[in-house]
Amino acid sequence: MEISSKENTQFFSNTTILPVDRSSFKSESSASKEKQSCCGGIKIFLGALSFVYFAKALSGSYLKSTITQIERRFDIPSSLVGVIDGSFEIGNLLIIIFVSYFGAKLHRPRIIGAGCLIMSAGTFLIAMPQFFMGRYRYERFPSTINSTISISPCVQDKSQTPLSALEKSQEKINAGCEKEAGSSMWIYVFLGNLLRGIGETPIQPLGITYIDDYAIEENAALYIGCVQTVAIIGPIFGFLLGSLCAKLYVDIGFVDLDSVTITPKDVQWVGAWWLGYLIAGAISVLAGIPFWFLPKHLPKAESRKDSSTSSEQSKFITEDNKEQHKSYQQVKIAEMAKFLPSVKNLVGNPVYILYLCASIVQFNSLIGMVTYKPKYIEQQYGQTSSKTNFVIGLINIPAVAFGIFSGGLIMKKFRISVLGAAKLSLGSSFFGYLLLLSLFAMGCENSDVAGLTVSYHGTKQTADYEQALFSECNSGCACSKNDWDPICGENGVTYISACLAGCQASNGSGKNTVFFNCSCVGTLESPSRSSSAVVGQCQKGNECPKMFLYFLVISVITSYTLSVGGTPGYILLLRCIKPHLKSFALGIYTLVIRVLAGIPAPVYFGAAIDTTCLKWGSKRCGGRGACRLYDSSALRYVYLGLTLVLGMVSIFFSVAVLWVLRKSSSPQDENLSANGERGASGTKSRKDNFVNSDHLIQMTYWPEKETRL
Numbered sequence: 001m002e003i004s005s006k007e008n009t010q011f012f013s014n015t016t017i018l019p020v021d022r023s024s025f026k027s028e029s030s031a032s033k034e035k036q037s038c039c040g041g042i043k044i045f046l047g048a049l050s051f052v053y054f055a056k057a058l059s060g061s062y063l064k065s066t067i068t069q070i071e072r073r074f075d076i077p078s079s080l081v082g083v084i085d086g087s088f089e090i091g092n093l094l095i096i097i098f099v100s101y102f103g104a105k106l107h108r109p110r111i112i113g114a115g116c117l118i119m120s121a122g123t124f125l126i127a128m129p130q131f132f133m134g135r136y137r138y139e140r141f142p143s144t145i146n147s148t149i150s151i152s153p154c155v156q157d158k159s160q161t162p163l164s165a166l167e168k169s170q171e172k173i174n175a176g177c178e179k180e181a182g183s184s185m186w187i188y189v190f191l192g193n194l195l196r197g198i199g200e201t202p203i204q205p206l207g208i209t210y211i212d213d214y215a216i217e218e219n220a221a222l223y224i225g226c227v228q229t230v231a232i233i234g235p236i237f238g239f240l241l242g243s244l245c246a247k248l249y250v251d252i253g254f255v256d257l258d259s260v261t262i263t264p265k266d267v268q269w270v271g272a273w274w275l276g277y278l279i280a281g282a283i284s285v286l287a288g289i290p291f292w293f294l295p296k297h298l299p300k301a302e303s304r305k306d307s308s309t310s311s312e313q314s315k316f317i318t319e320d321n322k323e324q325h326k327s328y329q330q331v332k333i334a335e336m337a338k339f340l341p342s343v344k345n346l347v348g349n350p351v352y353i354l355y356l357c358a359s360i361v362q363f364n365s366l367i368g369m370v371t372y373k374p375k376y377i378e379q380q381y382g383q384t385s386s387k388t389n390f391v392i393g394l395i396n397i398p399a400v401a402f403g404i405f406s407g408g409l410i411m412k413k414f415r416i417s418v419l420g421a422a423k424l425s426l427g428s429s430f431f432g433y434l435l436l437l438s439l440f441a442m443g444c445e446n447s448d449v450a451g452l453t454v455s456y457h458g459t460k461q462t463a464d465y466e467q468a469l470f471s472e473c474n475s476g477c478a479c480s481k482n483d484w485d486p487i488c489g490e491n492g493v494t495y496i497s498a499c500l501a502g503c504q505a506s507n508g509s510g511k512n513t514v515f516f517n518c519s520c521v522g523t524l525e526s527p528s529r530s531s532s533a534v535v536g537q538c539q540k541g542n543e544c545p546k547m548f549l550y551f552l553v554i555s556v557i558t559s560y561t562l563s564v565g566g567t568p569g570y571i572l573l574l575r576c577i578k579p580h581l582k583s584f585a586l587g588i589y590t591l592v593i594r595v596l597a598g599i600p601a602p603v604y605f606g607a608a609i610d611t612t613c614l615k616w617g618s619k620r621c622g623g624r625g626a627c628r629l630y631d632s633s634a635l636r637y638v639y640l641g642l643t644l645v646l647g648m649v650s651i652f653f654s655v656a657v658l659w660v661l662r663k664s665s666s667p668q669d670e671n672l673s674a675n676g677e678r679g680a681s682g683t684k685s686r687k688d689n690f691v692n693s694d695h696l697i698q699m700t701y702w703p704e705k706e707t708r709l
Contacts, residue, residue, distance in 0.1 A: 057234025065242025091197025116288025239393025403563025
């Protein structure tokens, strides 16, 4: 507008013909051009930011879909996978304060562009171990690989006895066994995810504030809603990409696929997990390109220049053309003086503290459940990784998105008050976890695995697992208890290896190998009769597919129900604090949730799941590898039980929030709507009354963009 004023001044000084008409015409023309420039620039930024949200959501969800693949590829337990998953939050926390404070003073679009590059570099780093750790090696009996030689799995001659995995490892170590190239490669996945967290940090705070500062006030909430909607689409494509890559063998393009003797149903199967990270990294690079060409500032709309209710964020952004009435030291001292009272105000707000505690516990429950949901479906219902990711991406994620949208729609349509929002959030959690309780009855029984879940005589296993692997039927064979090369007997029982099944001969090659004269594979009616077996585990019981269908239905309903309370809970969080503390309170809320939920939840959920393992794999140079077989019943009780217990604790905190709200609110306040449209004078008077009061909670409407959103 300064340029426009100068042009108008020059015009008046140089001409006296129709000065008023031409001035007004030129002023209107300038304003029109400025408005078009503002709208065009903010829409370009909106499109670019939406694509970035899509990219980061896609890569994040793809990581969740590859949890089991990473665990098998690097031979690590679930607890360590949880540490890798939590490294994203650690990276985010490392620079969140720095970015939030200094980012607003710098070139925000370019900082977002740099963040995209860092995020893509981290995504590429996650995939790098695939190209340095050699080909994937799985445990297989030699006859399933060599097509011309028939080898007896049961070696009775002690001089020809194959060494156990542990003995082989010790022999290699004694002979100068060097550590396997892939034994510690998971560290690169950890560091890559850490970089992803660092790169993602500036996207949300700087992107949202940029829209909030330069968008027309009535359009800001719509624009932010569009960005969040696109962010929900990202996980759908992330899990679908995970489904596609899980179908492909890990070393596709490097080995002859005809020589691969395992199928996607095998617990040793590893898909092309690395391929999706290359795709996600390329998308992140493309998403960051537009931000390098966007300006530091956009022209503000007239309504924003004259508005007395500018966004909170813009009040803290120091621009070059603003006059400084205080020195830097004075401002710094003033900010420090305000910090401690702000913290004291938040800590002294029981609604905020109780809601924060409820959110911490609930996010622990939800993050742990979502992280290991693919693993639970695979192990509990015997589904492949590909099908599991496809189901989650195509059914569960849309249910969550629809639930969030429904919660906002209910809030708007029925003009629900803050007290009503607390009730809706509580009801959503209560009924969601109540539905989750029914999943305890929708599990599958353990597969019959000789020596682990059943004895060799067909009875339920109660003895020590390692000792029970050996029986009279395989006593003449020199077998290793550390191997995992399962075969399925014609009696429907899975045996850990052909040797432990007492098989004397084999025929065929690869996936078509058939073992004969297996002394342990006999029917209960005639246990002495020798039988045959084929490569791979036996399928789950006949009831398992039906249980899986029931699980999907209840899971979708549960996801929707829990998501309905998301928007009301967010509104409750915004309304329970004073307006000038909103940004600070939201920052503290995000920080605490990341530290106390995002980082620890995957770790202790993984550690709890590890306790249900029945059979651990062995690394080639010694040490425990990834779990090969879980106790289905124990896994169900640990996974669902831990989720449910945490959910119930969060409900108790939510009840306390509701009780405090009821106690502190008057009947007249309860009738105020969440979006309550009021006159300018009424709003100003309520604003003044609130700022000058020490009430526990603001029940009235506050005309800020965060509240409307």
